[in-house]
Amino acid sequence: MNEISCALLVVGAGPGGYVCAIRAGQLGVDTVIVEKDRPGGTCLNVGCIPSKALIHAADEFEKARLWAAGPSPLGISVSAPKLDLARTIRWKDHIVGRLNNGVAGLLKKAGVKSVAGRARFRDGKTVEVETETGPLLIRAGQIVIATGSVPVELPSLPFGGPSGNGKVISSTGALALAKLPETLAVVGGGYIGLELGTAFAKMGTKVTVVEATDRILPLYDAELTKPVGKRLKELGVTVMTGAKAKGLSPKKDALLVETGAGDKRVAADHVLVTVGRRPATEGWGLEEIDLDMAGRAVRVDDQCRTSMRGVFAIGDVTGEPMLAHRAMAQGEMVAEIVAGHRRAWDKRAIPAICFTDPEIVSVGLSPEEARATGREIKVGQFPFGANGRAMTKLAEDGFVRIVARADNHLVLGIQAVGNGVSELSAAFGLAVEMGARLEDVAGTIHAHPTQGEAFQEAALKALGHPLHI
Numbered sequence: 001m002n003e004i005s006c007a008l009l010v011v012g013a014g015p016g017g018y019v020c021a022i023r024a025g026q027l028g029v030d031t032v033i034v035e036k037d038r039p040g041g042t043c044l045n046v047g048c049i050p051s052k053a054l055i056h057a058a059d060e061f062e063k064a065r066l067w068a069a070g071p072s073p074l075g076i077s078v079s080a081p082k083l084d085l086a087r088t089i090r091w092k093d094h095i096v097g098r099l100n101n102g103v104a105g106l107l108k109k110a111g112v113k114s115v116a117g118r119a120r121f122r123d124g125k126t127v128e129v130e131t132e133t134g135p136l137l138i139r140a141g142q143i144v145i146a147t148g149s150v151p152v153e154l155p156s157l158p159f160g161g162p163s164g165n166g167k168v169i170s171s172t173g174a175l176a177l178a179k180l181p182e183t184l185a186v187v188g189g190g191y192i193g194l195e196l197g198t199a200f201a202k203m204g205t206k207v208t209v210v211e212a213t214d215r216i217l218p219l220y221d222a223e224l225t226k227p228v229g230k231r232l233k234e235l236g237v238t239v240m241t242g243a244k245a246k247g248l249s250p251k252k253d254a255l256l257v258e259t260g261a262g263d264k265r266v267a268a269d270h271v272l273v274t275v276g277r278r279p280a281t282e283g284w285g286l287e288e289i290d291l292d293m294a295g296r297a298v299r300v301d302d303q304c305r306t307s308m309r310g311v312f313a314i315g316d317v318t319g320e321p322m323l324a325h326r327a328m329a330q331g332e333m334v335a336e337i338v339a340g341h342r343r344a345w346d347k348r349a350i351p352a353i354c355f356t357d358p359e360i361v362s363v364g365l366s367p368e369e370a371r372a373t374g375r376e377i378k379v380g381q382f383p384f385g386a387n388g389r390a391m392t393k394l395a396e397d398g399f400v401r402i403v404a405r406a407d408n409h410l411v412l413g414i415q416a417v418g419n420g421v422s423e424l425s426a427a428f429g430l431a432v433e434m435g436a437r438l439e440d441v442a443g444t445i446h447a448h449p450t451q452g453e454a455f456q457e458a459a460l461k462a463l464g465h466p467l468h469i
């Protein structure tokens with residue numbers, strides 16, 4: 001068997017793994033990365049990037065459809081638009097392909113050796129990779145586990161088809177449909193269910209969301225999700241809460257759903273199951289090295305060290321929150337630790353964004369979470385209905401909210417819901433990360449007219465003297 005050795009071996013080239021390898025390479029660490037699929041992981045190939053491409057296409061299509069349907073207040077009229085989904089998917093794949101090449105190029109530029117194939121642990125220092133040309137043994141000084149996550153499958157609704165592209169589909173299948181479904185039942189009203197469910201509804205599919213808890217997006221507070229619920233209604237999406245999918249009807253033309261008011265049938269060309277993702281810890285020898293686990297996830301400390309010396313784990317394989325930028329931040333930190341830097345992981349300022357319509361952003365603590373710490377807090381909230389830029393974009397639904405300590409005005413958290421607020425997450429993250437006070441946000445000159453002004457106004461409101469409300 002062929003053998004190579006290296007100082008650092010990274011298993012998995014998703015956002016966690018490839019960022020870790022690039023940074024380690026930049027720091028002169030002799031690094032090898034192993035990937036069984038295409039570089040970029042879930043995020044680049046079947047997650048963040050392709051889903052946002054589809055969401056953008058759906059937004060544009062819906063806008064044109066609305067303009068075609070009647071006189072637009074903007075004075076624009078167009079004839080009925082048509083959607084060629086196969087072309088949309090090709091465009092999405094083209095973006096993914098460009099980024100695949102980009103990641104491969106960045107790894108090369110950083111001096112990282114890429115190995116294509118599935119890795120399998122032999123012991124805490126040795127990994128065997130099935131490559132196209134036969135098995136390869138890699139001996140490494142240190143190893144980073146960055147194998148990500150896979151979609152949770154419901155026993156009553158197993159994914160069909162080789163890549164989940166049968167009747168019952170995962171997000172991967174939904175991002176590669178050849179034909180727009182007339183009807184789509186979405187099981188799970190969380191991130192993926194609502195992001196993709198909204199996109200399909202905008203493209204013209206009749207969407208029904210089946211959510212087990214009593215409201216959509218239970219991870220976010222109800223005030224933040226209210227505008228999303230309202231918009232889903234406008235788009236004709238049926239939301240069934242407190243409902244559980246039981247399986248396909250005998251004829252396989254509908255989803256059977258258990259509700260408080262008895263069982264219901266939901267017509268469905270496809271059933272998209274989005275009930276969460278689980279760490280990818282099975283089938284590649286992790287059990288051989290007997291790491292401490294936290295449920296299904298690999299347990300790590302604040303430096304992403306596992307229970308075995310010299311073995312780190314980053315990203316989705318370490319559990320919630322499963323976000324690409326969290327994986328990247330952990331990857332960068334671990335590379336610097338391996339290169340001898342003193343680093344630790346500060347998780348206070350990880351932004352979470354839901355790319356629904358409108359979008360939701362949350363950084364740090366919500367008012368409820370801040371109160372639960374036992375502190376007195378100040379909360380300032382400013383509506384987009386009083387923001388000039390939002391008015392010019394027909395985007396008055398939503399608000400920015402800031403949460404701070406009452407005694408010293410330290411910003412503890414910031415939330416927003418509204419059109420395009422994902423782009424405000426950078427300013428929100430910076431404020432929490434730098435330990436800004438309300439006065440810092442209120443005293444920052446925000447360009448006019450921008451939606452960012454609502455952030456400044458929320459801080460002014462918390463201080464008791466907003467200017468535009």
Ligand code: FAD
Binds near residue numbers: 012013036042315
């Ligand atoms: P992954 O990206 O899952 O990468 C792991 C890699 O390891 C994979 O390429 C896999 O092939 C490889 N691998 C696994 N086992 C082996 C093995 N034995 N040998 C070799 N290679 C192996 N997050 C956001 O922050 N924003 C978003 O907008 C967003 N949208 C999403 C939309 C969808 C539809 C989905 C499914 C996810 C989305 N996510 C989003 C989540 C995001 O994709 C993940 O949090 C992120 O990809 C995690 O990165 P990772 O590096 O930990 O793992």
Ligand code: NAD
Binds near residue numbers: 154190352
């Ligand atoms: P999720 O955890 O966001 O949502 C799952 C939803 O399914 C929850 O609301 C849950 O109550 C519901 N549910 C669970 N079991 C059910 C059942 N049997 N019947 C009906 N409903 C049920 O999971 P997801 O949407 O699959 O996404 C997985 C992960 O991917 C997310 O947690 C997130 O970390 C990541 N992601 C992030 C983004 C983003 O950052 N914008 C986008 C997509 C995915």
